[in-house]
Amino acid sequence: AQSVTQLGSHVSVSEGALVLLRCNYSSSVPPYLFWYVQYPNQGLQLLLKYTSAATLVKGINGFEAEFKKSETSFHLTKPSAHMSDAAEYFCAVSKGTPLVFGKGTRLSVIA
Amino acid sequence: SAVISQKPSRDICQRGTSLTIQCQVDSQVTMMFWYRQQPGQSLTLIATANQGSEATYESGFVIDKFPISRPNLTFSTLTVSNMSPEDSSIYLCSVDSTSGSYEQYFGPGTRLTVT
Numbered sequence: 001a002q003s004v005t006q007l008g009s010h011v012s013v014s015e016g017a018l019v020l021l022r023c024n025y026s027s028s029v030p031p032y033l034f035w036y037v038q039y040p041n042q043g044l045q046l047l048l049k050y051t052s053a054a055t056l057v058k059g060i061n062g063f064e065a066e067f068k069k070s071e072t073s074f075h076l077t078k079p080s081a082h083m084s085d086a087a088e089y090f091c092a093v094s095k096g097t098p099l100v101f102g103k104g105t106r107l108s109v110i111a
Numbered sequence: 112s113a114v115i116s117q118k119p120s121r122d123i124c125q126r127g128t129s130l131t132i133q134c135q136v137d138s139q140v141t142m143m144f145w146y147r148q149q150p151g152q153s154l155t156l157i158a159t160a161n162q163g164s165e166a167t168y169e170s171g172f173v174i175d176k177f178p179i180s181r182p183n184l185t186f187s188t189l190t191v192s193n194m195s196p197e198d199s200s201i202y203l204c205s206v207d208s209t210s211g212s213y214e215q216y217f218g219p220g221t222r223l224t225v226t
Contacts, residue, residue, distance in 0.1 A: 032212065032213045032214075034214060036217075041222075042219060042220075043115075043203060043217040043218055043219040043220050044154075044203070044217040045217075046214055046216070049212060049214050051212050051213070090153060090154070094213040096213065098142075098144045098156050098159060098205075098207075098215065099205075099213075099215050100156075101153045101154045102153060103152070103153045104152075104153045
């Protein structure tokens with residue numbers, strides 16, 4: 001069964017610093033991969049997705065992720081953190097619906 | 112993308128009662144999903160609902176506890192029956208993309224507290 005592992009349940013960065021949220025997938029065949037963000041008391045919003053086209057995927061709000069098959073990874077990055085980026089981030093995988101989610105990483109941004 | 116609304120947005124219920132959550136989509140979709148997000152946890156799929164057929168439940172979830180209806184291509188309901196405090200969670204409705212990219216769109220969620 002496919003799954004994703006998010007390393008680090010909580011990541012804290014300073015405002016303006018690099019954001020790196022880690023996600024590794026488990027699948028014998030590269031799946032579709034997604035990053036979602038959940039702001040407090042809200043539903044999930046799609047940040048970006050990998051669907052076997054370009055390995056470097058750009059998303060909304062300045063986020064991007066790189067698919068690395070050799071490392072079975074799909075880490076999320078942003079060059080400069082903003083206070084508004086504080087939220088819960090979920091990596092998800094699909095080989096056909098429905099999505100399977102990782103446990104999530106809470107990002108805190110310190111002024 | 113699809114716009115999804117859920118009712119109610121939140122509720123506080125007594126144990127032993129039932130609550131029905133509604134999910135409305137602004138376009139016709141084939142598959143709808145119900146997820147549970149327990150406090151501080153990730154999302155767990157409860158069931159998949161296709162129009163015109165019985166919902167498919169994931170391991171650990173049963174129809175008697177979480178009956179689902181899917182009367183048409185834009186609407187679904189999830190009922191949480193005979194509630195206990197352990198049912199306190201956020202319940203999210205989701206639909207699949209029609210673009211074939213397997214992404215899903217989510218409603219704002221229903222925050223349920225059982226006392």
